[in-house]
Amino acid sequence: MAFVILSTGGLTQSRLLTVRTRTVLLASFAVLFAALFGGGMLGYRMAQESAAPAVNEEASAPLTLGQPEGRALIERVGELTGRLIRLESEAVALAKRVGVLKEFEEQVGAQAKPQRTADTAESPSGGPLLPPVGETLSALAVRTSAHDDDFGTGLAELERHMDRIDEAFAFVEQVTTERNLQNMAFPSRSPVLEPRIGSGFGNRLDPFTRKLARHTGIDFPAPKGTPIVASAGGRVRRAGYNRDYGYMIEIDHGNGLVTRYAHSSKLLVRAGELVMPQQRIALIGSTGRSTGPHLHFEVIRNGAYVDPRHYLALTASN
Missing domain, CATH: 2.70.70.10 (Glucose Permease (Domain IIA))
Incomplete structure (x- = not known):
């Protein structure tokens, strides 16, 4: 099948041009593909340019206490601090009762004890490391060269301290259990009520x-x-x-x-x-x-x- 196109040139002559169907279809597909490809590239570049500022802005925005992540982190620090204080108090009291306070302190280790500086020698103090009012957690992390996992709150060290307290508490409990078993098997109780000795050994x-x-x-x-x-x-x-x-x-x-x-x-x-x-x-x-x-x-x-x-x-x- 072919198309016949009438071509006129000025007023002096005319001629007939014959174009095959295959040629027309190929040309049409080429034009359509070029249009689609160009439109896709244009849309991609526009989307990339519009999204880039938002990503950069989000990446550069510092983590603050007002953000959900900051509040969750502070809540976690507070929860762990309370648990640590409770564990220390219970473990020390139990160690004193069973007479293994020295062994307990050795089990906890020197690193588990709070370090006292000249500023705190006369006035004991403590608590989690938090940023000053108006300063972000990210700025505190940079200033204290802290690890990225706790943003300078001291959370990582707090967790390690708490793990040592847990281990020491388990040690005291084990010693107590062993002593209770030994005491249970030790014949120190009178075999009769209101004992009265008749003949001795x-x-x-x-x-x-x-x-x-x-x-x-x-x-x-x-x-x-x-x-x-x-x-x-x-x-x-x-x-x-x-x-x-x-x-x-x-x-x-x-x-x-x-x-x-x-x-x-x-x-x-x-x-x-x-x-x-x-x-x-x-x-x-x-x-x-x-x-x-x-x-x-x-x-x-x-x-x-x-x-x-x-x-x-x-x-x-x-």
């Missing part, structure tokens, strides 16, 4: 032979059926009848310490059970080699008999 006249003999424990006279309680926590390793001790119980407290409770009328626990301090384990009686209702109480350390009064906090007299 050491040599005495045997009640049956009336000759000098060794007494390996302490006797606590009491009415039959009086409760016998564990002097410390531990595991019952024996609970049964013995010819000399009658119905008796042995409790293993660990670290080579064992307590023995003899001449009972009734046993309330069995071998293998775990018992807590002051838990009822038996009732006083007069079984075995006994002349009357009482508790024969022994403390055995590493297989050797020791005087129970070295462990018990007794106020009663013989």
Whole structure:
């Protein structure tokens, strides 16, 4: 297919021009593409020029306390400061109670302690580092050469200080727990209520032979059926009848310490059970080699008999 175009030149001659369809379409597409490309480039440059001032202005604008980011940062500093003060107070008080204040201070370290200067030597003071009135956080960061993460507020150092306090508090708590466990397993509690010692530890006249003999424990006279309680926590390793001790119980407290409770009328626990301090384990009686209702109480350390009064906090007299 072809287009026929009539061309007139002046008044003297005329001619016919034949143009193919393919040529017309190609020319049309070329013009359209050029128009679209030019318009796109123009729009891109206009958008870039209009956006550049806003970006530069935003980048150059300093962070101030009035901005949401500044207020959030200050709130965070205040929250961490309050938490730090609370942790320090609680940890120091706990360290004093358990007697590990020196170890606590060593755990915290010298860096965790506030540094006192000549200006603050006579008047203690503290608090987070904040910019003066009218100064921005960004200006303070530049002036103090602080890290970019806290804008010179001292937030990074505050967090590190608080982490050290947390570690020290955990140390004190661990020491306290260990001491509580040791105390729970230490036979320092009276095995009977209102204790009264009948026969003490050491040599005495045997009640049956009336000759000098060794007494390996302490006797606590009491009415039959009086409760016998564990002097410390531990595991019952024996609970049964013995010819000399009658119905008796042995409790293993660990670290080579064992307590023995003899001449009972009734046993309330069995071998293998775990018992807590002051838990009822038996009732006083007069079984075995006994002349009357009482508790024969022994403390055995590493297989050797020791005087129970070295462990018990007794106020009663013989």
